[in-house]
Amino acid sequence: MTQHETKQYLLQELEVVAKWEKDQKGLWFWEKIGRVPFMILDRITPKMVHKKVGQALDEIGSFIQKGGSYLTSEKEVLKRVHKLTDNDHVSIDSLKELPLTVMDDISEAIVQSRKKVAMTQGATTGIGGFLTLSIDIPFILGISLKTLQEIALSYGFDPSEQRERIFIIKCLQFVSSDIVGKQAILQELTDFNSLNPEKRDQTLSQLQGWREVMVSFRDNFGWKKLFQMIPIAGILFGSLINKSMMHDIGEAGRMLYRKRRILEKIGEKQNVDHKHSIESS
Numbered sequence: 001m002t003q004h005e006t007k008q009y010l011l012q013e014l015e016v017v018a019k020w021e022k023d024q025k026g027l028w029f030w031e032k033i034g035r036v037p038f039m040i041l042d043r044i045t046p047k048m049v050h051k052k053v054g055q056a057l058d059e060i061g062s063f064i065q066k067g068g069s070y071l072t073s074e075k076e077v078l079k080r081v082h083k084l085t086d087n088d089h090v091s092i093d094s095l096k097e098l099p100l101t102v103m104d105d106i107s108e109a110i111v112q113s114r115k116k117v118a119m120t121q122g123a124t125t126g127i128g129g130f131l132t133l134s135i136d137i138p139f140i141l142g143i144s145l146k147t148l149q150e151i152a153l154s155y156g157f158d159p160s161e162q163r164e165r166i167f168i169i170k171c172l173q174f175v176s177s178d179i180v181g182k183q184a185i186l187q188e189l190t191d192f193n194s195l196n197p198e199k200r201d202q203t204l205s206q207l208q209g210w211r212e213v214m215v216s217f218r219d220n221f222g223w224k225k226l227f228q229m230i231p232i233a234g235i236l237f238g239s240l241i242n243k244s245m246m247h248d249i250g251e252a253g254r255m256l257y258r259k260r261r262i263l264e265k266i267g268e269k270q271n272v273d274h275k276h277s278i279e280s281s
Contacts, residue, residue, distance in 0.1 A: 005099060007269050010262050013100060017259040020251075024182045063145060064165050070142060071160065072149040080106050080154075096156025096261070103261065104254075106154040111250030114147045115243050122242030123235045140242060144172060144249050151253040155261040167192060168253075175252050189256060 063070045074092055081090045084102055095103075118140065125136040148168040149159035157164050167189070174185045 005265065007266060010100070010266050010269070014259065014262045014266070017255050017262070020255050021186055024186075064162065064169060067160060067165065070145045072146045072153075074153050077106065077110070077150050077153040080109060092153065092156075092158050095153060096264075098156065100258075100262065100265070103155050104258070107151045107250075107254045107257070110147060110150045110154060111246065111254065114143060114250065115246045118143055118242035118246045119239045122238030122240070125234075125238055136238065136242070140245055143246070147246065147250060148172070148253045151250070151257055155257040157257060157260070167256075171253050171256055172249070174256070175248050 077095075078090050078092075081095065081098070081102070082088065084105060085098070087094075121139050121143075122136060125139075145168065148171050149164075152159045152164055152168065157167075159165060159168065170185060170189060170192070174182055174189075177185060
């Protein structure tokens, strides 16, 4: 921890996150009606496409239990840390000791990198319009999970733990929720960090309906993805839409994990101050 990370500095950074939370006003009108196209698509989409998307959702559901093929490797994040800090002995356990500014730089670089990948994928699948939409949706879900895991690592949290994978799913749910849903999820995530075991358990039990969470995330593509289904023109739409999706996911992940790390750093400082006061008395 650097000398700049005083308790006052951390409280100021916590205010930045609090302001972001207040600015989350939910979906605009055009986003609310964005689920309508999927109601239509459900009727005209071939069974093969439904089956493929359903399989992807099932695989992502297993992510909560064991990570599976969606569990990311920490090597890329550790390489970024090494590059920024010139530290040859970086480990997952040591990540939580990094200065907040370094954590922010690492997570931002991760999001920017994933945006480029998502844009390329969106442009590629946009070529085929409707036929390639079933490829893009599972891809975005997968890259979203990996991005959020890497963000978790950059702030010193280990996504190999089931607790963190649940938090990641809640981040996805937050992105695709309306204003009422966002407020509820923010409260749930506050309870998630609570020292009260009962409140933590209540938050964990709310993930039993994970499939509804993932279907909601898929539906959030809405009418935006409908434009991608136009052959050729879908190249541009697909690229921009995927970039926007990754921006929203990256921003939510960074803010929500940043808040947790700041609160833990403040807690550590308070414990140190309390210990010193006892020793000096």
